[in-house]
Amino acid sequence: MTDFFKKSLANRLLFSFISIGFLPFIIFLIYTLVLSETKIVNKLILDQHHNVEVVSKLIKTHLTSLDKEVSFLSRLDVMDDILADDIDKRISRLLEQKKEDYSLSLEFFVVSNNNKIIASSSKDKLSNNCSLKQKFSKNKGIFFLNENLYIYNKIFASFDKTETIGILILEYKLDNLRVFLDNSRQEHAFMMKKDKSLYIGNRPSFDITIKNKKGSVSLDNYLVVYQKMDNILKDWYIFYMVKKDIALYFFYNFIHFMLYLSPFILVLIIVVSVKFSKYIFKPIEKLTNLTDEIIVSKEYSKYLDMVSEDEIGRLANSFNTLLNTTDKTIDASDAKSAFISNMSHELKTPLNAIIGFSQYLISYENLTDEQLDIVSNIESSSQYLLEMIHGILDIAKIEAGKVDININTCDCKSLAQECFSMLEPLAQDKDLSFDFNYEKYTLKKFKTDEKIFKQILLNLLSNAIKYTKKGSINLELSNTTKEVFVKIKDSGIGIEKEEMPKLFKEFSRIDNTLSSKQKGTGLGLSLSKKLAQVLDADIYLKSDGLNKGTEAIFVLKVRS
């Protein structure tokens, strides 16, 4: 997983885009699913409490106005007609009129002192005895009986305020209060007496336990809000029930909508992220592909076609400039190699003729000593020149990448032995002790190019012999599991530290007294190093200083 991000900027970018898209959406979704329902329900409860409050107030106002009406009616002069048994029906007509005005289920009665109903809003109760006598203990009052509310007020004679002449009673059916209780599809309101003996409005099918003066209960289908009423209806509770599925219909709908929509939104976020990150990475991919292509084909004349002014556009521009420069440099280098190669070939032909003829002169003509000297000089100089041309050709070949490599399994030890045997006579000529040590070499099989290996080894050994006047030369072969070491240690002239960097440059020879006496093209070490690089190997030189000897180390990797 970490690789997935570590190795691809595109993946990281894609991940960032997706998280940026997802996070707000998921937070929104969680908020909607978890938090908002509680908030909406709380809001609903608050609204219902408000409703209850309003309805409670309305009912209170209504009952108060009824109470006032009764007081008002009882104080009218016309009530004196009680004393004439309302023969003129003035009171009855007034009460009938009042009843009609209210258009509610209610009745007004006037009861005389001898407990007879002498005036009423409905004719059929007239002259009956009133059964409520004992309830009218005060001058005015309110009481409940059965499903009715009674409001009464004693009537005094207009000419003598101390004399009670009767009682005005309002019989009010509690069911009238139903008009104040909303009963819509969503809401259902009812009133209940504390002892649950009486209900106004539709009684619910379930039982509700009341705990406080005011509260709310959340049931499966309903949200119930209740409140205790005051004043006249102090024994009553008013309830508002809200059907959850209807009240929260919009909310549930919205949640469903969100849930159905979320897969599409998620897919959309992913698609947009992928598209966008691809769009951003397209030029980078193009650049990478072109680079890979150039590495394989080595054609530097290519051009990255990109039109944009952003950072990547600038990178592409720089890349194109780089390609252009490289192309030119490589062209120049190729031209140089071709020139050297051609020149060398052209030089070799006449040089071979010179060498051939001078050798012929040395062996077949009777030359004087002086002549022989001159001709020998011509021959050796030509040989030197030829050797140099070969060296140049080899370097040009390596640089042009035209060296043929044949990697085969070979025996390193016998190859080194061959080189050792070849150069042993040269060492003997100079009275140098020359040893070959291969005790630390354990590999039986080793893969390399025999020809190049031998060439490098011969080069290094002949250099060692060339630059050693007296003393010893030691060739040592050793290995580890990964590398093979060929060390050539001599007791020769050594190298100054400052001169070290020059060693592997073409045509450079260290300018000291001893070397100036030696013949050499100055190509040997440079050629060896380049050949070693062809084999994926390397050559190092170590020296403690002038006249302290040199150690050349040739390191080859073990190929599997």
Next chain:
Amino acid sequence: MKLGGVFFILFSLNIFAQEYAVVSNVLLHDITKSKLKAIFLKKLTHLNKIHLVPVNLSSNNDIREAFEKEILQMSKKRLKSYWSKQHYMGNRPPVTMKSQESVLAFTRNVLGAISYVKIENVNENVNILYKWRSND
């Protein structure tokens, strides 16, 4: 012929004149026109320690008009202004009943009630305190 003429006059008086009676549920003696006026203007409220309750008929009733003309001897306008002034002093005009029956019922039921009706409507439950005749 002469006698016939007198009879004719008497007869005709009998036909066109209407007799009224002031009634109460208590028997009060020496009720004069001026006493009645004082009672109905609520200047006199108690008699023989009885609280008097005068009862009027409704305002456009013929009997009331006859009563006001004969006993109170005040025009409607004057009466109106009188009761307006009394109203500010906290006095109210007498109780008003619509019909003679209710007047009689009220008078029978209320102690000290005093009212007026046509003489032919007087029943045994009330006492006649005063009578007058009108020729209208």
